[in-house]
Amino acid sequence: MSLGSDDLQTSLLQHATPDVTLRRSGSCAVAEWITSVKARLRSSKNLRSKLIALVILVVVTVILIMYTCLSCGGGTQCAGICSFSSLKPMKLKADDEVTCNSTEKAFIGKNPAKRLPQAIIFGVRKAGTRALLEFLGLHPDIVVNVVEQHFFSNDVNYSKGLEYYREQMSASYEQQITIEKTPKYFIDIMAPERIYRMNHSVKLILILRDPVVRLVSAYAQLVAKNKENNITYPPLEEMVLDENGDVNLDYKLVQVSVYYKHIIHWLEFFDLHQIHIVDGDKLITDPYYEIYEAEKFLGVGHKIQRDIFFFNKTKGFYCVRQCTSSTSPPCLGETKGRQHPPVDKKLVEKLRNFFEDKNEKFFQLIHRSFNWTTLIV
Numbered sequence: 001m002s003l004g005s006d007d008l009q010t011s012l013l014q015h016a017t018p019d020v021t022l023r024r025s026g027s028c029a030v031a032e033w034i035t036s037v038k039a040r041l042r043s044s045k046n047l048r049s050k051l052i053a054l055v056i057l058v059v060v061t062v063i064l065i066m067y068t069c070l071s072c073g074g075g076t077q078c079a080g081i082c083s084f085s086s087l088k089p090m091k092l093k094a095d096d097e098v099t100c101n102s103t104e105k106a107f108i109g110k111n112p113a114k115r116l117p118q119a120i121i122f123g124v125r126k127a128g129t130r131a132l133l134e135f136l137g138l139h140p141d142i143v144v145n146v147v148e149q150h151f152f153s154n155d156v157n158y159s160k161g162l163e164y165y166r167e168q169m170s171a172s173y174e175q176q177i178t179i180e181k182t183p184k185y186f187i188d189i190m191a192p193e194r195i196y197r198m199n200h201s202v203k204l205i206l207i208l209r210d211p212v213v214r215l216v217s218a219y220a221q222l223v224a225k226n227k228e229n230n231i232t233y234p235p236l237e238e239m240v241l242d243e244n245g246d247v248n249l250d251y252k253l254v255q256v257s258v259y260y261k262h263i264i265h266w267l268e269f270f271d272l273h274q275i276h277i278v279d280g281d282k283l284i285t286d287p288y289y290e291i292y293e294a295e296k297f298l299g300v301g302h303k304i305q306r307d308i309f310f311f312n313k314t315k316g317f318y319c320v321r322q323c324t325s326s327t328s329p330p331c332l333g334e335t336k337g338r339q340h341p342p343v344d345k346k347l348v349e350k351l352r353n354f355f356e357d358k359n360e361k362f363f364q365l366i367h368r369s370f371n372w373t374t375l376i377v
């Protein structure tokens, strides 16, 4: 490790003070000026000049309030008089357009810096990791790292050190938290210990989906990727069953879905309360609920409102209403929400039976259970 996380944070904690000082001294000067205007107002005998002074006083007070609110950026620091902007209900402009006062990332006068992530989405692949990251990125106090870093799961990347890793992060302001997501971490044997060494109190987020549905989703991805190279990927049955007709544990997609085997390694290093589990199936049907729960876990305050999500019939998934200032598309790309191939009912049953006891073991480890028996594959 080239630089410990504590060292990094200490060195990066030195930005706000001059700015705050400046703002305070500016406020004092204006306050003194207001007092002198008031005094003049009292002493003046002329009604017209009293009125003019009164108007100026009102205008300056409004400007002062606006300046203070803009400076606090709408983030968690905003309180009292400024909170009206974040609490105001959003007025929809069009079906997919919204004025996102409460979710706009406007921070004035504070130095952005690249920071190590305080939270990591560490899996599971094809459970909705991208949707989760994108949705959390709507929060004004969250900065997401769009590119999967594969830092803790790749020896070459890891050997470059934490300073390299920090450099890969998007810049954030002091009051924001940075989130990285690399689904591969979940199944990587080295990742838990390496992440622990970076920051033993890091917040970990794991999104899960019915293991059978997840497997089919991963399979559909492989079929699509091979098709891009004009390669026909073998049928699911051929891949997922061995020559005796049993579920093939050597097949990578099966291995990934055996969740208990992976979580064991994480629980060696982290307490369960440090790991927030997102129900990926529920994220599809009710993104607001899962994002609200994640906001609570991250301690960022509730800012992502229900009406920012809308169900897009064409996509078949929830998408995000555009902020008037936003340039990003409302729905996830075509690689998310693919059509799954039809899977024979008997195969689904076989897979469900195979995963039943493995899921039970997982539920015991995480002290929570999911109904993974009814979903359509």
Ligand code: A3P
Pocket: 124, 125, 126, 127, 128, 129, 130, 131, 183, 216, 217, 218, 220, 283, 284, 317, 318, 319, 332, 335, 336, 337, 338, 339
């Ligand atoms: P499918 O493409 O099989 O439907 P990941 O981002 O981890 O690769 O997960 C991809 C899965 O996210 C998709 O699998 C899809 O079901 C799920 N997902 C959840 N919410 C989504 C959303 N709002 N839009 C698109 N896909 C979403």
